[in-house]
Amino acid sequence: MADISYTPTFHHVRWEDRKNRVEAAGPNGFNVRFNAIASDLRQLSAVVTQVGEAIDSTNVPPPPQQQRLTFTPSLRNRIDSTRPWFYDANGVATAQLNPSPGVQAFGVSNLNLPDGYWLTALRVVGSINAISGAPLFGSVTLARTPIRLVVPPATPETLATATGIGGSTQGAFDLPVPTTATLIDTGVFRYLLTLGLTGLNGTMKVEAVQLTLTPPS
Incomplete structure (x- = not known):
């Protein structure tokens, strides 16, 4: 069976009250953060698919034996x-x-x-x-x-x-x-x-x- 792994790429940087401003753009904006989360979810979905295929492969009955x-x-x-x-x-x-x-x-x-x-x-x-x-x-x-x-x-x-x-x-x-x-x-x-x-x-x-x-x- 092939190795199956998942490495998340999103790392949350904590906001601080009355110091960070809420913004959509920029390196600390919502768009960048949510796009990173979405990318991780897509990668996780692909890994789940691989896991399902690996499990299915172990359930295949052996060929008929003479x-x-x-x-x-x-x-x-x-x-x-x-x-x-x-x-x-x-x-x-x-x-x-x-x-x-x-x-x-x-x-x-x-x-x-x-x-x-x-x-x-x-x-x-x-x-x-x-x-x-x-x-x-x-x-x-x-x-x-x-x-x-x-x-x-x-x-x-x-x-x-x-x-x-x-x-x-x-x-x-x-x-x-x-x-x-x-x-x-x-x-x-x-x-x-x-x-x-x-x-x-x-x-x-x-x-x-x-x-x-x-x-x-």
Whole structure:
């Protein structure tokens, strides 16, 4: 905060009875004295304005701070899933495929998100490991769908997606998923996360999903 100060310029020189004559002009006249007082009042007004602005500046709320919501998704297996998602001894979401035509694992989790916040980023932490070099691909999709029932049912709107996890890259991953900033409106939409694994033989684990949220300003 800038220094704020006020230095008065008017100094009263006492009049003496039957010695000083009342006059308007001159160095000791009313005009000079009252003009000096008026000048001090203007300066004081400017200082009061500065004080008010300084107080107002301290009352400005801080900018909205991003918040991170980290969780292990609670998955239900989708109807087209031929292999289940389950949880290992450490509570990590896991899908395991073995050699068989058309094997795939798709799990869906409904998300309870704070209304009115902005969704700005998605991050997924886990691992994927193919066995004997068999093709194995994971996917993560964050979507929303209208609560209002329509016929036919509305197609979920994708908010963020990452496909082809794994492929030629195996092992642990910490994946930022490109996300378009989206206002969360729980009165109109429900939000869901889908994890998928397709291929022949191998395992995918998702230890944590992290959403970055910005509160309304």
